Amino acid sequence: xxxxxxxxxxxxxxxxxxxxxxxxxxxxxxxxxxxxxxxxxxxxxxxxxxxxxxxxxxxxxxxxxxxxxxxxxxxxxxxxxxxxxxxxxxxxxxxxxxxxxxxxxxxxxxxxxxxxxxxxxxxxxxxxxxxxxxxxxxxxxxxxxxxxxxxxxxxxxxxxxxxxxxxxxxxxxxxxxxxxxxxxxxxxxxxxxxxxxxxxxxxxxxxxxxxxxxxxxxxxxxxxxxxxxxxxxxxxxxxxxxxxxxxxxxxxxxxxxxxxxx
Ligand SMILES: [Zn+2]
Numbered sequence: 001x002x003x004x005x006x007x008x009x010x011x012x013x014x015x016x017x018x019x020x021x022x023x024x025x026x027x028x029x030x031x032x033x034x035x036x037x038x039x040x041x042x043x044x045x046x047x048x049x050x051x052x053x054x055x056x057x058x059x060x061x062x063x064x065x066x067x068x069x070x071x072x073x074x075x076x077x078x079x080x081x082x083x084x085x086x087x088x089x090x091x092x093x094x095x096x097x098x099x100x101x102x103x104x105x106x107x108x109x110x111x112x113x114x115x116x117x118x119x120x121x122x123x124x125x126x127x128x129x130x131x132x133x134x135x136x137x138x139x140x141x142x143x144x145x146x147x148x149x150x151x152x153x154x155x156x157x158x159x160x161x162x163x164x165x166x167x168x169x170x171x172x173x174x175x176x177x178x179x180x181x182x183x184x185x186x187x188x189x190x191x192x193x194x195x196x197x198x199x200x201x202x203x204x205x206x207x208x209x210x211x212x213x214x215x216x217x218x219x220x221x222x223x224x225x226x227x228x229x230x231x232x233x234x235x236x237x238x239x240x241x242x243x244x245x246x247x248x249x250x251x252x253x254x255x256x257x258x259x260x261x262x
Pocket of ligand 1: 206230
């Protein structure tokens with residue numbers, strides 16, 4: 001049977017692993033939402049582009065139709081203009097003139113419409129070009145986001161797998177009753193089954209501990225749970241590698257490791 005200090009150290013490691021698993025699960029669970037957000041943003045931008053493109057295409061189609069008709073009208077006008085030479089009397093002459101005027105009027109109408117549409121097409125094509133470039137960059141952003149999400153998920157899944165295996169190994173060294181109770185507390189307390197005892201209190205629910213209990217926690221001679229929230233308690237300095245409070249001046253570690261060299 002392992003002693004209290006070893007058991008507490010094991011619980012501490014298990015708690016760290018549990019939080020790591022929890023964080024990694026968050027990444028996995030949050031992935032569909034992240035993907036949807038990126039895709040929605042793209043769809044929104046894309047629909048603006050599609051609307052502009054449809055307007056552009058409609059104007060272009062109208063312009064093409066008018067240009068074709070314009071060519072026909074010019075031919076008609078030319079035909080009547082030629083036949084003006086062959087009229088036999090004043091009545092025929094007047095009738096042909098009337099046809100020429102009608103064709104001229106239609107030609108004028110189409111020319112005006114084509115001119116107006118050309119101006120709009122010019123404005124739209126500038127807008128369309130900018131939007132098309134934007135859509136392309138949005139598309140690559142979405143693609144990059146999709147890849148990043150897949151990478152994050154794969155990484156999180158492997159972390160879950162590794163941490164779960166590590167935790168299982170630790171649990172195998174502990175009394176089954178302790179492991180079972182840890183799991184109960186963990187489920188009931190949103191994953192937190194081990195908290196610090198500090199200033200004679202449970203740091204989670206701030207219930208005061210009996211001096212005797214606090215003493216045993218400080219010395220890590222016995223495994224205690226909080227009488228109120230049922231979480232396991234530990235005194236941080238007692239579980240420090242040396243068994244003493246970790247003393248570390250800011251920056252001292254860096255100096256010790258590489259003598260200040262960068
Ligand atoms: Zn408590």
